[in-house]
Amino acid sequence: MNTAGKIGLFSAALATTFTAAYTLGAATEPLTDRTGNAQHASHTETSAAPTTGDLPGGLQVSQDGYTLDVQTPRLTAGQEAPLRFAIKDDNGKAVTDYTRAHDEELHLIVASRELNTFRHLHPTRAADGTWSTPVNLLAAGDYRVFADFTPAKKDATALTLGTDLAVAGAYQPRALPAQQTTSEVDGYTVSLDGNLAAGKMSNLTLNVTKYGKPVTDLEPYLGAYGHLVALRAGDLAYLHVHPEGEPGDGATKPGPAVSFMATAPTNGTYRLFLDFKHQGTVRTAAFTVPTSATAGQDNGTHTDHSQGH
Template sequence: MRTGTNTGLRITAFTAALAATFGTAYGVGRVIDPVVAEAPPAAHDEHAEPSADPGRGGHAGHESEPAGGLQVSENGYTLDLATPRVTAGRRTELRFTVRDDDGRAVTAYRSEHEKELHLIVASRDLATYRHLHPTRSADGTWSTPVDLPRAGGYRVFADFTPAGKGAENLTLGADLAAGGSYRPANPPAPRDTSRTDGYRVDLTGSLTPGRAGELKLRVSRDGAPVTDLQPYLGAYGHLVALRSGDLAYLHVHPNGEPGDGAAKPGPEVSFTATAPSTGTYRLFLDFRHEGKVHTAAFTVRAGSAPAARETAPAATPEHTDGHTH
């Protein structure tokens, strides 16, 4: 993913290709949002319409920039997923390799946000989310344990930048199947408040197709603002957005970073984002407090008015384990 050295970076839709060399196997960040209830089928207009080019996201006239993660190969790199199938509820080692045009495993990456490669695993219904940091062996094979709670289709996203002058950040995607009894769900209804592990996170701002806008996320616990957030991956917050329907992958960077003289350790973390098209998106915010990483999730509609404030407490998201280091 792109570095966060400049403030005000736009939400960059990842374009393709993995990278990573994490010295530690970051754990699993699970989120079955403040609401992973089985929902009735969504109306057709709740999903972004596919374009003639499946690797580029939304329909003509509404796509502001390329969306990433929709292709397994791009710019001379290929995501080779050696574990395309797992069993739901069973801990499995997920293995993959990034290969170049000659089929050789890539072994040199540029470290970004403190890691060489960031791996995201999300279910097709966007109810389950994992942010993983695998380890790389000398031969270029990446591996990380994963335990997916529900059967169904998943998408694996490898976000990296190859080493070398002029190399660009890439996000490659591959399908993963989890065996078991499958019950599809739809993203929860839009809501601007998320509750996770005793924390409350409030979202203000909105996603606008083709135009940059600010998203602010305010963290509190027991009614008091959290003002001592800890850096996580070089920032006070890490935000990923996935488009419902095709799982186009977006990454949002915070406005500022620890030590820049402007960014504060809470309670608000600010991001600048541009949606590539109209449609429904799921936002996943990772933040660290008191030595532990937590994940808050939101459903938002790009191209529509912001969600109203919640009038009733949101359901507590299920966390069977958190990020480990």
């Protein structure tokens, strides 16, 4: 075969190889990221790809046509400053109409990555849809901001969007607090009964005492005698935890026990934060707990260490 013929056959084979490689690459395109990182590259989702609805709350900055737009991406440790943000729709317009839940239009949670610091805030919304609240975070490092809300739109569901927040200053790494099911704050002791189970609903009951005596006159806070937030260590997946009963229903007592129903999406370690109100002051009790194989398995009780709230 002459040289020209050989070159022609080689070119044809090479073209066939590239065509096959392109076809194989298209067929094996990676599925949607399941690690909780926000996705910026647009792509056509196939029926085989997982949907965003499979992800726990707080792992995405955008979902169902809404985006959490934090306009204060950086704060300085130990300095109080306003944290500003907006919830924007697909057209980039700030949302101004919400359905109230637990006495508020929107709940804002700020937590440090290692889950030592926790803030449950209720910002003020301006007429243009911009939210703001003063915040003072004492420790430098990486934080996560969660906005928990329900748009006032037909068939809209509750959403929890999350994004990162940097706090500048002298950074001192801190470990996740040790596992414990007892927490002490301002003379109050809160004990956790029940176990967090992966993939199924379980009951968590928190009992509040003060200097060893049961607290039987808890005050309503956010439409209940307590508000519980659960965050998964590692990626800070946000769990919706629902209180059992409500003040004034004729059955729910104002302490010492406050009960919740919760489902952990996966096995792992979780940080639980209970806000409760007594004598006009809201306090936060914190717990570090692993998921258990069964809802009835004992996690053990450990002495609580000092927490930053």
